[in-house]
Amino acid sequence: MTTTFKKVGPPQLTMKVRVGEALLLTGFLGITGTLLLALLWAPSVSLEAFESPAAQRIFYWHVPAAWAAFIAFGALFVGSAGWLFKRSERMWRLHVAGAEAGLATGLITVWSGCVWGAAEWGTPWDWSDVRLNTFGLLTLLAVYLVLGRASQPDGIETRDTFAGFGLYGFVLVPFTYIATRIWAIRHPGPVVATGEEGSINGDMGLVLLVGAVSFTVLIVGHLLTSMLITNSEQRLLHLQRRMDGGER
Amino acid sequence: MAKVMLEVDRITVRRGMDVVFTDCTLGLQSGQSAALVGPNGSGKSTLLEACAGLLTIEQGEIRHGAAPVVRPDGARRASPLLHGLTLQRNGAMGSETVEEHLRTAMSSVGRHTDLQPWLERFNLDHRRHDLIAHLSEGQARKVAVLAGLLPAFVAPSPGLVLLDEPTTGLDAKARAQTLSWMGDLCQRGHALLVSSHLDEVVDACSHTFDLASLQLKEAAPRAVEPATTPTSMSVTTEPLAKESGTQFGRRQHFRTQAWLSTNGVAALLTLGVLLVLGDIGARISGSQTLALVLAPAAAAGLVGEAMASLGREERCEDWRLALGLGTAHGTPMIAALGAGFTALAGIALTGSVDIVWVTAGAGLSAVVAWAMGVLQRSVRRLARPQAVFVGLFTPVLLLPYALLVDWLAR
Secondary structure (H helix, E strand, C coil): CCCCCCCCCCCCCCHHHHHHHHHHHHHHHHHHHHHHHHHHCCCCCCCCCCCCHHHHHHHHHHHHHHHHHHHHHHHHHHHHHHHHHHCCHHHHHHHHHHHHHHHHHHHHHHHHHHHHHHHHCCCCCCCCCHHHHHHHHHHHHHHHHHHHHHHCCCCHHHHHHHHHHHHHHHHHHHHHHHHHHHCCCCCCCCCCCCCCCCCCCHHHHHHHHHHHHHHHHHHHHHHHHHHHHHHHHHHHHHHHHHHHCCCC | CCCEEEEEEEEEEEECCEEEEEEEEEEEECCCEEEEECCCCCCHHHHHHHHCCCCCCCEEEEEECCEEEECCCCCECCCCCEEEEECCCCCCCCCCEHHHHHHHHHHCCCEECCCHHHHHHCCCHHHCCCEHHHCCHHHHHHHHHHHHHHHHHHCCCCCEEEEECCCCCCCHHHHHHHHHHHHHHHHCCCEEEEECCCHHHHHHCCEEEECCCCEEEECCCCCCCCCCCHHHHCCCCEECCCCCHHHHHHHHHHHHCHHHHHHHHHHHHHHHHHHHCCCCHHHCCHHHHHHHHHHHHHHHHHCCCHHHHHCCHHHHHHHHHHCCCCCCCCHHHHHHHHHHHHHHHHHHHHCCCCHHHHHHHHHHHHHHHHHHHHHHHCCCCCCCHHHCCHHHHHHHHHHHHHHHHHHHHC
16 A cells, blocks of 8 residues: 655745744844944943943843843733633743743843843842842743743643743732832842933933833744744644544 | 532533543432443543542532532632542552551541441451551552541531542452442432442442433442441441641651651751851851851751652542642641751851741741742642652742841841
8 A cells, every 4th residue: 555645845934924033033133233232332331330330231131131021921921811711722822932932031131130240249149139039030930831841741731730830920020020129139220110310321221222122022023933833833733633533 | 308419510621632521410419329431531530530629620610519619710619528539549648557547538527436347347457557558559449448438437417429440459358348338328328429440330329420421320220239337336436636737747757757858858968068167157247157057947948848749649639638638748847957957057157056046947947848848739730740840949949048047137
């Protein structure tokens, strides 16, 4: 008996894939530009106010990355709630995408913060600083969700458990934001939305804005692309189960 | 009119990626027994565990009597009527003795009776004080079946009994005795839901519930008459306080010495590292000294709660949760370890014992171990709970340690 295989060509790129990839590319170019502006154009901070003024330039990646991480964790929260309360497959895909995006931006934030802390404080981490630790917990949560999903078979028990963690993680987002207002131990206070006039210099604000927009575009592209990849995984799983005869 | 003991109201249950059943409805009244029938994988155990409150349902509601016990929003209530449960796994830790496990089961209904005649019927009387880990598989199964039936026999009023494959692994005599006891429980007004693929069990029940058609049918007159029951010896009962999770956890910690071999060893190793540092007290600040003195207590808590992992053995923790027996833990013992090692570290580093520091060490180890226990238990529904990385959250549990040091040093 001869088995014939249908010749399958490369998948057609949908509009969504193109939008996601275009946003990813634009965002990547934007954050690269932000880095160049931060290193070559942005004014230096006061030499008296900081131990290591040069290291302060990392702030143009650190703050926008933290902003993007909050967007990612927001997506994680919405996706987790949507799965738990609506049993929506789309919301589960958003949960997965939020966790992956949160991991990427969380690691950038933590890494850049550690570099700056080492230069400015003399130590990369302070265990008694609430904001550092709550943000560290958020990033570890993202690591846990991404690695955990890879270690478990897909199923309602897996999704419920990880979505529960996703909801819990979001509680830390406002907590992390207000942490330096409540326990101002080491981490500098907020530089945006402080309500104080002239909290940062105009040129600094421009670079920061470019960074924030770029990271936002990057994270939206990441979310869209990741959701499409998860969708493809789910379709593949569905097809495999149909071929197994186990689909109910 | 017979009292309704179990109402399964249009429930949908999913497991993995499968919808096991949809719109499943089942009602059991006092004195009825229903055998769940269907091929392997049809959902017999799933329905039984959903009725025990161990599974999440997607739609519908499960009521024991008039009380809703499982709802699709995840809300669960302790069942006022669940008077016995035997899972496919035995639900007992290997470090319990036969007598302890059966008394724990009976404590769920607040009464107990003399175990001797019951154990004699199962030829287990000579094993009464043995650890369950030392029994053969068949003997351990007999204990699990007794733990599912005895609470109903000693309960002050009729209730619901859930049995999953109760006769599998038993010898012929024990199988006959089990079926006989099941019949006797029905005569006493209890309702039984039994999962089995054995005809003799199905024949012993007044009804069958087919998982394919989701229909409850009255069975032909039963083949097994309730006969040789210890009721002829009369079941005299006495009050028995419900055993709390703390009491159970303490007993198991002492029996296995898990508190010393996990939490204690972590604290001891940390103390050892501090001693290797030598006389450093004069070279560091007060807050740094305090941080070092509290480090063994923090380490004792960070290794977690041994009961969380031991409770996975034979689904012991699930069995306890379904019967409303509480979560086993050894927090007081871990707190004592934290206090002891803080005192030792204080002597080693400062030459004195500060009662405030010792109290803080006790609280720190208890809180951190409790938090680790919550994390360890949060993954119990996963297919591979040992393959997830709850340890990733451990570094952040240093936060209460650091805040405590900061606060005490002021």
